[in-house]
Amino acid sequence: MGRIPLCLLTPDMQNRRIIDRHLQAAGAEPAPILESNSMIALVTHVRTAKWASILPAALAETFRLTERVRAVPITEPKVGHTIGLVVPERDPTTPLVAAFLAEARAIAPSLSESIAAL
Known part of the structure; x- marks a missing residue:
């Protein structure tokens, strides 16, 4: 470093x-x-x-890396962080927020499995 x-x-x-x-x-x-x-x-x-x-x-x-730049993954230690999603409680909600919430709900089970694997 x-x-x-x-x-x-x-x-x-x-x-x-x-x-x-x-x-x-x-x-x-x-x-x-x-x-x-x-x-x-x-x-x-x-x-x-x-x-x-x-x-x-x-x-x-x-971002396309150049020949002179490379990404070096950090593999140890394995870390994870829990994040939250906060949206205003409104009825009706905007179409964008509704779509975002639907997507978050759809992937939440797979995220839970990924976190459990850490």
Whole structure:
């Protein structure tokens, strides 16, 4: 972590606090040179091949990596986080919220199985 400048989300963001806890648990103290509240900004810096970051795999896959940049999965320790979905209780709800809730309900059982496997 010390050889390539590290760019991370700002400390006020939940994902950054999660990353910090895991780094500290592994005995590393995060020391980013650049902080941003935008993952797009982090990816942009990483694409220059002069920066490193810790990003969700899905985001790294979304942006085509160059020949000089590669994603290195973090496989240990295995960690998981429970998240919640909060929407306003309204009747009728908007079509977008209704569709989102229907999708969340449809995948919830598979998510529960994935969490149990951790």
